[in-house]
Amino acid sequence: xxxxxxxxxxxxxxxxxxxxxxxxxxxxxxxxxxxxxxxxxxxxxxxxxxxxxxxxxxxxxxxxxxxxxxxxxxxxxxxxxxxxxxxxxxxxxxxxxxxxxxxxxxxxxxxxxxxx
Amino acid sequence: xxxxxxxxxxxxxxxxxxxxxxxxxxxxxxxxxxxxxxxxxxxxxxxxxxxxxxxxxxxxxxxxxxxxxxxxxxxxxxxxxxxxxxxxxxxxxxxxxxxxxxxxxxxxxxxxxx
Numbered sequence: 001x002x003x004x005x006x007x008x009x010x011x012x013x014x015x016x017x018x019x020x021x022x023x024x025x026x027x028x029x030x031x032x033x034x035x036x037x038x039x040x041x042x043x044x045x046x047x048x049x050x051x052x053x054x055x056x057x058x059x060x061x062x063x064x065x066x067x068x069x070x071x072x073x074x075x076x077x078x079x080x081x082x083x084x085x086x087x088x089x090x091x092x093x094x095x096x097x098x099x100x101x102x103x104x105x106x107x108x109x110x111x112x113x114x115x116x
Numbered sequence: 117x118x119x120x121x122x123x124x125x126x127x128x129x130x131x132x133x134x135x136x137x138x139x140x141x142x143x144x145x146x147x148x149x150x151x152x153x154x155x156x157x158x159x160x161x162x163x164x165x166x167x168x169x170x171x172x173x174x175x176x177x178x179x180x181x182x183x184x185x186x187x188x189x190x191x192x193x194x195x196x197x198x199x200x201x202x203x204x205x206x207x208x209x210x211x212x213x214x215x216x217x218x219x220x221x222x223x224x225x226x227x228x229x230x
Contacts (some may be wrong), residue, residue: 004159031216042120042205043160043220056217061135091159095216103148107159 002026004108006092015081021077021111025094030070033095033105034077036088043091049075082115084085089113119143122221130229137197137224139206142187146208146219151180154203154223163204169199179202191205196228 005024013019025032034046045059049069064082068106069075079086091111093105121140137151149166152160166173166180166189173180193200193228194214203223209216 031222035220040222042122042222044223045218048217054205067201093159104162104165106162109157109159 004092004094005050006108006109006111010112010114012116014116015084016081018080018095019082019113021079021107021113023075023077023092025073025075025092026096027073028036028107029036029074029094029096029106030104031095031105032075033093034067034075035091035093037091037110046077046090048089055087082113084115085112087115118222119146119187120206120219120221122198122204122206124223124224125222126225126227128227128229129196132195135191135196135200135226135228137191137193137204137206137226139189139221140187140190141189141208141219143208143210143219144187145210145212147211148209149180149182149189150207150209150218151178152205152207152220154205193226198228198230201226201228215219 007022030051032049035043037043043108047067048056066082067077089110091107091110093107119142123135143187147209151163153163154160164175164178164180166182171182205223206221207218209218
């Protein structure tokens with residue numbers, strides 16, 4: 001079946017502008033995660049959605065970052081007043097509860113954000 | 117504070133030989149460990165996992181070993197093939213307040229030489 005999809009694949013923006021990144025998880029997956037990978041770094045957790053529970057926002061680096069998940073499916077990550085240090089690849093992943101715990105996370109191809 | 121560390125940023129192995137990728141962790145709360153492979157311009161792909169109650173899990177050419185006392189896990193690929201050239205991330209998982217959290221290492225770039 002279809003995997004996790006993200007759009008756009010690339011986004012170039014000017015410092016100070018707002019951007020929206022979109023994620024379509026695998027159908028039926030209840031958990032959705034956002035990560036970012038800066039150049040030469042590992043994956044940094046940003047935010048997590050599980051079913052109808054309140055999201056875990058503990059990884060968001062500043063209040064310029066926010067995310068929502070509508071109808072338990074599609075998610076949008078919004079970065080306001082972008083800064084150059086926001087340049088990174090933003091990855092979305094989804095997973096499904098299996099045997100009482102969440103299984104492996106399946107990743108989308110990512111959105112490469114460049115802030116000039 | 118890096119809870120999951122991959123101390124080798126790169127590794128080069130000859131085709132047909134064994135590739136061994138290492139990962140160390142510090143948090144005793146981690147109870148599930150995963151390896152992901154990532155090609156350029158693609159998202160990470162799940163490869164293999166292991167529960168903390170086991171010390172070995174095998175899937176074809178891939179075997180993951182877990183040494184809980186040393187807080188160390190490794191991924192063995194044998195025989196190595198050119199298509200295995202990629203960046204490999206280890207990840208450690210724990211459950212907190214009903215949510216699964218994954219912590220990733222920095223990655224190791226594996227190059228398989230023909």
